[in-house]
Every structure is written in structure tokens, then in C-alpha cells.
Amino acid sequence: MSDDTPEFTEKSVDELVDIARSCRREIVKMVKRANAGHPGGSLSVIDLIVGLYGRTLRVSSTEPKHPGRDRLILSKGHASPAMYAALHAFGFLDETDLHSYRMFNGICQGHVDSKWTPGVDFSGGSLGMGLSFGLGVAISGRLTGRDHHSWVILGDGECQEGEIWEAAMAASHHRLENVNVIVDVNGIQNDDFVDQQMVMGDLSAKWAAFGWKVRDMNGHDMTEIAEAIEWSKTTVGPCVILARTTKGKGVSFMENNPSFHGKAPDDEEFKLAMEELA
Amino acid sequence: MTGAASRDGYGAALLDLAEDERVVVLEADLGKSTKSCLFRSEHPQRTFSMGIAEQNMMLVAAGLASTGMIPFASTFAIFTERGFEQVRNGIARPGLVAHICGSHGGIHTGTDGSSAQSIEDLAIYRTLPNMTVMHPCDASSTRALTKALVNHGSASYTRTVRNKTRQIYTDEEAAKLKIGEFSVLTEGSDVAILACGVMVQEALDAAETLAGEGVHATVVDVHTLKPFDHDEMKRISESCGAVVTAEDHSIIGGLGGAVAESLTAHHPVPLERVGVKDTYGMSGQPAELMEHYGLTANDIVDAAKTAIRRRNV
Numbered sequence: 001m002s003d004d005t006p007e008f009t010e011k012s013v014d015e016l017v018d019i020a021r022s023c024r025r026e027i028v029k030m031v032k033r034a035n036a037g038h039p040g041g042s043l044s045v046i047d048l049i050v051g052l053y054g055r056t057l058r059v060s061s062t063e064p065k066h067p068g069r070d071r072l073i074l075s076k077g078h079a080s081p082a083m084y085a086a087l088h089a090f091g092f093l094d095e096t097d098l099h100s101y102r103m104f105n106g107i108c109q110g111h112v113d114s115k116w117t118p119g120v121d122f123s124g125g126s127l128g129m130g131l132s133f134g135l136g137v138a139i140s141g142r143l144t145g146r147d148h149h150s151w152v153i154l155g156d157g158e159c160q161e162g163e164i165w166e167a168a169m170a171a172s173h174h175r176l177e178n179v180n181v182i183v184d185v186n187g188i189q190n191d192d193f194v195d196q197q198m199v200m201g202d203l204s205a206k207w208a209a210f211g212w213k214v215r216d217m218n219g220h221d222m223t224e225i226a227e228a229i230e231w232s233k234t235t236v237g238p239c240v241i242l243a244r245t246t247k248g249k250g251v252s253f254m255e256n257n258p259s260f261h262g263k264a265p266d267d268e269e270f271k272l273a274m275e276e277l278a
Numbered sequence: 279m280t281g282a283a284s285r286d287g288y289g290a291a292l293l294d295l296a297e298d299e300r301v302v303v304l305e306a307d308l309g310k311s312t313k314s315c316l317f318r319s320e321h322p323q324r325t326f327s328m329g330i331a332e333q334n335m336m337l338v339a340a341g342l343a344s345t346g347m348i349p350f351a352s353t354f355a356i357f358t359e360r361g362f363e364q365v366r367n368g369i370a371r372p373g374l375v376a377h378i379c380g381s382h383g384g385i386h387t388g389t390d391g392s393s394a395q396s397i398e399d400l401a402i403y404r405t406l407p408n409m410t411v412m413h414p415c416d417a418s419s420t421r422a423l424t425k426a427l428v429n430h431g432s433a434s435y436t437r438t439v440r441n442k443t444r445q446i447y448t449d450e451e452a453a454k455l456k457i458g459e460f461s462v463l464t465e466g467s468d469v470a471i472l473a474c475g476v477m478v479q480e481a482l483d484a485a486e487t488l489a490g491e492g493v494h495a496t497v498v499d500v501h502t503l504k505p506f507d508h509d510e511m512k513r514i515s516e517s518c519g520a521v522v523t524a525e526d527h528s529i530i531g532g533l534g535g536a537v538a539e540s541l542t543a544h545h546p547v548p549l550e551r552v553g554v555k556d557t558y559g560m561s562g563q564p565a566e567l568m569e570h571y572g573l574t575a576n577d578i579v580d581a582a583k584t585a586i587r588r589r590n591v
Contacts, residue, residue, distance in 0.1 A: 067346070114344070114372050121344065123372040129364060132334040136341020136349070139326060143302065143347070150341075163364070166334035174326065 005068040005147055011054035013222045020050040020222070023085035024250045025277045026098055030081045031264045034102035037110070040260040042082035044186035044219070044245040045153060049074070049086045051225035052151050052182075056233065061091035064118040070148050073134050076155035076184065077111040077124015078262070084108045084117070092119035128161025130154065131181060135171055138179040149233075150179040157189030160198050165210065171238045172211025180232045181212075181240040184219060186247040188258050203242055212240045219243025251276055281445030284438040284475070285381045287420030289313025292350060294425050296321050301428065302342055304328055304351035306335050312352035312381040312438070332357050336364035339376035348375065348428055355380030355396035355437050362402055369433050370406045377427050378403075383413070383437035384526030385554060385571055386476045391561040396437075397554045400474075401531025403435040404504050410434040410457060411504040413525075413533075415446050415478035419461075419501055422452035430457060437475065439526075441564050444479040446499065458502045460510040466494030469582045470518040472511075474500045474533050477524035477552070477573065484524075484578035495582065506536050508544060515545040520585035522550045524578050526568075529553035548588035550581035 011019070023046050031037035049072065053059075057070045074083050084101060087093045093108070100106025109116045111125030122133050134150035141148050154164065171179060185203065187194050194200055204214045213235050217224045225243075232239040247261070248254025251273045254265075265273055293316050295301045303325045309315040318325040328335040332353055339349040358365070358380040369376045380399050387395045403411045410432050414420040420438055427434055446463070447455070455461055463478070464485055473481035478499045485495040496518055500507075515521055521541065525533040534551035541549055554571055568574055 123367070126363065126367040128333070129337045129340075129368050132337030132364075133341040133344070133368065135334075136338040136343070136347075137345055138341075139302070139338065140342050140345035140347050143299075143324065144345070146345075163331075163333040163337070166329070166331035167337075170328055170331065170334055170338070173329070 006058045006060035006066050008058045013226055016050050016054040016222050019089050020047050021277065023050060023082065023089055025274065026085040026088065027081040028251065028270065028273045028277065030084065030098055030101040032270045033099060035264045036102055037081055037264060038078040038262050040188065040247040040254055041076060041155065041186065042079045043249045043251065043254065044247045045079045045184045046082040046085065047220050047222060047225060048153060048182050048184060048243055049082050051222060051229060053086055053090045055226050055229050064092060068146050068148055071121045071137050071150045073122040073130045073150055073152045074112050074124055075130020075152055076127065076158050080110065080112045083112050083120065087119045127158045128163040131164055131167040134179045135167055135176060138176045141178050152179065152181045154181060154183045156183055156185040156187065156200060156203065157194050159183065159200060159203065168207065168210040168212065177237050179238060183240060183242050184245050185242050186245045188247040188261060190261050192258050207240045212238050214240050214242060216242045216244065219245035220249055281442060282417035283440060283442045284414055284417055284420040285313045285440065287417035288379055288424055288438050289316035291421040291424035292317040293320060295428050298428055300346060300348045302347050302349045304335050304339055304349055306330060306332050306353040306357065308353045312379060314352050332361040333364050336361040337368045340368045340374050343374040343376040350377045350379065352379035352381060354394060355383040355399045356394055359396065359399060359402065366406055370408045373408050375431065375433055377434045379436045379438060381438045382440045384439060384475065385559040385567045385573065386526050386564045387440050388564045388567065389561050392558040395559040397528045399437055400503055400527050401535060404531065404536065408432050409504065412502050413437040413474040414501045415475055415499050416443055418445060418447040418449050418452035419455055422455055423457060423501060426457055439476055443476050446478055455501060458505045458507060460507040461499040461501060463497045463499055464495065466496050467517055468493045468495060469520045469522060469586055470496040470498065470514045471522045471524060471578060471582065472498045472500050472533065472537055473524040474503065476526050480575045481524050481578055483575035484582065487575060487579050488582055500533055503533055503536050506540055508540050511540045512544045515541055515547045520548050520589040522552060522578060522581045522585055524552040526573055527553055529555055548585045550585045552577050552581050
């Protein structure tokens with residue numbers, strides 16, 4: 001293994017839009033095959049994940065543990081179908097691997113798991129932990145001189161976890177530049193709308209108060225995503241992007257529907273979803 | 279001879295390890311108490327304050343470990359427990375090698391009272407796969423065993439104590455200790471006393487009292503509760519036929535629990551557990567508290583006699 005950073009090949013916005021569309025199909029297929037999983041939050045976050053792979057992540061599908069790699073830390077680890085679909089699109093997983101999602105002994109575990117899946121660096125499933133993990137990676141980068149970046153994706157409901165704010169404090173206290181956050185603000189959590197469960201108020205003001213530079217954007221517009229990633233890389237941080245998204249984006253009956261946080265479509269719904277995502 | 283506190287051994291070990299540049303120290307506003315402050319004063323650039331925020335500290339350790347660094351994170355034993363689920367899901371489950379030290383373990387902590395006296399830490403960490411659990415008895419052995427962690431292949435939890443205790447090992451003797459292996463301090467064939475932490479000195483005193491009455495005890499320092507030395511446990515229970523455990527920890531799930539599990543699986547013999555009897559502590563001087571909660575050499579002597587009587591029934 002070499003100690004530098006893997007090479008990066010940038011993809012165009014148009015290419016990424018196409019990739020995200022095919023990922024959406026794979027997400028719904030995975031959840032349908034498993035008859036379980038989290039389609040809503042996977043469909044809200046997929047454009048962000050595809051944007052990161054296509055516009056900035058220096059990773060290697062042939063050497064997934066490359067020490068100089070950037071890290072994508074999916075703290076909202078239940079959106080694993082989105083991660084697996086993207087890992088397939090960018091060469092880390094075969095199509096057949098996707099069939100193992102939630103299956104016995106399958107490499108695509110229910111929640112993202114670094115022990116099971118090549119290209120997954122963080123074991124999620126318990127909310128609130130990913131940003132702290134990203135800080136650890138970032139501190140290591142500072143100490144070793146390795147130029148890797150951590151991109152941490154949080155949910156807005158997840159920001160109810162106290163550890164998020166412990167980590168937010170620590171990042172600005174230690175002036176960590178090589179960790180970036182994107183919050184998938186889809187407005188819905190497990191039981192209901194976020195505003196019904198625990199009002200988060202002004203997320204932008206909250207992050208700013210913890211010493212972060214904040215940028216709002218439409219989390220489904222690939223041009224805006226590409227621009228925000230560039231902003232995050234070139235701004236003295238730490239930086240957080242608040243991605244305004246729609247839960248279940250791309251499938252009409254799942255959109256903004258709390259009941260599709262963690263439920264598979266039935267046969268008829270699946271057929272309709274595939275038509276809409278064709 | 280009264281030596282240092284085991285937490286002093288932890289601080290000394292971090293300094294010993296400093297030349298390994300993978301070693302990173304994390305603190306949660308208790309570095310002066312856990313003694314990681316010794317490392318901070320020499321290596322501030324590799325010491326990171328996480329503030330009073332233990333959950334974050336555990337996952338920062340995980341992130342560091344994921345890149346090949348060797349993090350040592352410490353706070354009071356009781357406050358590591360606030361991050362227990364973080365240790366479980368963020369460190370042990372993915373198999374990351376991060377080392378947690380909980381100081382001020384047990385009733386022996388003293389006047390701070392029950393909120394600071396962890397009596398369940400060994401039990402809860404022992405339940406985690408991929409987790410080594412240690413509770414050394416003095417500063418020398420804490421120093422040696424903490425140093426050994428730098429080449430250890432799994433995450434660990436080490437409990438240290440606040441107050442000075444008797445020096446059990448010379449540095450030369452401590453250097454021979456191995457993680458996961460019993461340290462037999464005296465050999466006798468009438469009863470075995472297995473102790474950890476501050477109770478090792480009490481066990482040695484108890485053995486001396488028993489010897490005066492013609493009862494010869496094997497005394498074992500169980501500095502590592504997990505992985506547990508089942509082979510040595512079996513040998514000792516076969517040769518002694520009666521066993522006492524002694525710990526400044528709940529009698530549920532800690533050393534007493536580990537020994538009970540091993541004995542029932544391999545060689546059942548009468549077992550008496552000296553420890554905190556499913557209750558919380560309170561303020562007081564360590565000696566007063568140890569007396570009150572039944573954690574003295576005399577309590578071990580009584581337990582040994584009971585175990586022997588049960589064997590002979």
C-alpha cells in the first residue's frame with residue numbers, strides 16, 4: 001500500500017444525475033428483496049452520497065483500505081441501501097452483492113458496517129456517533145500529516161443526539177479543518193415529522209453558535225451539491241452543509257411520508273416505484 | 279510498604295509509551311485525576327482535551343484507532359460508563375483497538391461518595407466481545423500491563439484506583455506479568471483466594487492469618503478479568519477444592535461472576551464471594567468504607583473458612 005492519496009476522477013453533474021437515478025432504483029429493489037429497511041432516508045440522502053463520490057472522494061475500489069483515502073462516514077447508518085448502491089456504482093460492490101442486503105451472512109448488513117463491506121469505513125446503526133469518529137480520523141490526519149478528509153453525513157433527527165453537539169464543540173475547539181459535515185435535512189424521523197418529535201429550531205444558527213461555517217442548499221440539485229462541496233473544501237472551517245431534502249425523494253407515495261422511514265413497499269407499490277424511477 | 283496509587287502507574291506507562299508516535303492521549307477534564315496529565319505535560323501536541331463529554335471521546339478514540347493510531351482515553355471509571363454504548367457499538371463491535379482507562383474505581387475511592395464509586399464497571403465491560411478487561415493491584419503492575427497494551431490486539435478497559443495501596447510487585451516482577459494470565463502470589467492447597475485491585479493486599483493479609491491457623495491458601499492476583507485464565511482456574515480449583523473471590527466491586531458480574539462462570543463450566547467447587555453486596559457506597563475514609571462493606575482481610579478469612587466448611591460437608 002502506498003501512503004499518498006488515491007487518485008480521483010471527477011464526474012460531470014449530468015453523469016452524477018444519471019448515477020443517482022439508477023441508485024434510487026437499486027435502493028428500492030434492495031428494500032423490496034429484504035422486505036425490510038429504510039427507503040425514505042436512503043432516497044433523501046442518495047444525491048449527497050453520489051455527489052461526494054463523483055466530485056471529491058479520493059478513494060480506491062481496488063484498495064479500499066488505502067491509508068490516504070478520504071472517508072465517507074454515513075452516521076445515519078440506516079440509510080445503508082444508499083451507501084451500497086453508490087458503492088456498486090463506483091466499483092466497490094458487484095450487483096450480486098446488493099442482493100445480500102439484510103440477508104443471512106450477507107456482506108451488505110442492515111446498517112453500514114466496516115467489518116463487512118469494502119468501502120465502508122464506519123460502523124453505524126446507533127445514531128450520533130459518526131461525527132466523533134470523523135474527528136478521530138481528522139486528528140490522526142493532523143498528527144501523521146496525511147491529507148485525507150472526512151465527510152460525515154448526519155440526519156436532522158440525528159442531531160437530537162447530544163453527542164453530535166459534543167463533537168461539534170470539539171471540532172471547532174481543535175480547529176479541525178479536514179472534517180466536513182453534511183446534514184440530510186429531510187424533516188422526518190422514525191416515528192413522525194421531526195417537528196412533532198423534537199423541534200430542532202434553527203439548525204443553521206445552532207451550528208453557527210458552535211463555531212461552524214454553515215451553507216444551506218437544495219440537497220437534490222446536483223449542481224448545488226457540487227458547488228457546496230467545493231465551498232466546503234475551500235472555506236476555513238469546520239464547515240457544515242445543510243442539505244434541504246425530501247424524504248423518499250423520487251417515489252411519489254414515499255415522498256414526505258413518515259410511514260416509509262422504515263418500511264418496504266408491497267408488490268403494487270414496488271411496481272409503481274420502478275415505473276416512476278425508470 | 280505503601281506504594282503509589284495504581285493511577286500513578288497508568289500515568290507513568292503513558293510516558294513510557296510516548297516514543298511510539300501512534301500513541302494519542304484523550305482526556306475528559308480529569309487528566310489530573312487519571313494521571314494522563316503526565317503525558318500532556320511532555321507531549322501536549324498528542325494530548326487532546328475532549329471536555330466533559332465522554333461519549334464523543336469514545337468515538338474520537340474509535341476514529342483514531344481506525345487509522346492505526348493507538349488511543350488511550352481516560353476518565354473516572356463511573357464516567358466511562360456514560361459512554362458504554364459508544365464503547366460497545368463504536369469501538370468493540372467494529373474490532374477497533376482503543377484503550378479506555380477508568381480511574382477512581384470502587385468504594386475505596388472514599389469521600390467523594392457513591393456517585394463516584396463505580397462498582398459495576400468490570401461487570402459491564404466484561405460482557406463485550408473483543409474487549410480485554412484489567413484491574414491491576416498496584417502502580418508497578420498497572421504500569422507494566424498498560425505498557426503491554428501497545429502490542430495488544432483488542433480494545434481494552436483498565437480500572438485504576440484513586441488511593442495509594444501497598445506495592446505488591448517490584449518493577450522487575452511486574453514486567454513478567456502477561457495480559458490474560460493469572461499471577462499466583464502464594465501457593466497453598468487448602469483454599470484459593472482470587473483477588474483483584476485493592477483487595478489483593480487484603481487477600482495476602484488474609485492468607486497470613488489463615489497460615490497462623492494452619493490453613494494454607496493460594497493467592498492469585500487476577501489482574502486480567504477478560505480474557506479469563508480458565509486453564510489456571512481449573513488447576514487451582516482442583517488442587518484447593520474451595521475458592522474465595524475478593525473485589526472492590528459488586529459481587530454480581532465482576533471477578534466473582536467470572537470465577538463462578540469458569541468453575542461451573544470446568545470444575546465446580548464451593549465458592550464464596552467477597553465484594554460489594556448489591557448496594558451503593560457512601561462517603562467516608564477508604565478504611566472505614568472497606569470495613570463497613572465487608573471488604574477486609576478478616577472478611578476474606580471468614581469467607582475462606584466457610585468455603586472450606588462447605589467443601590468438607
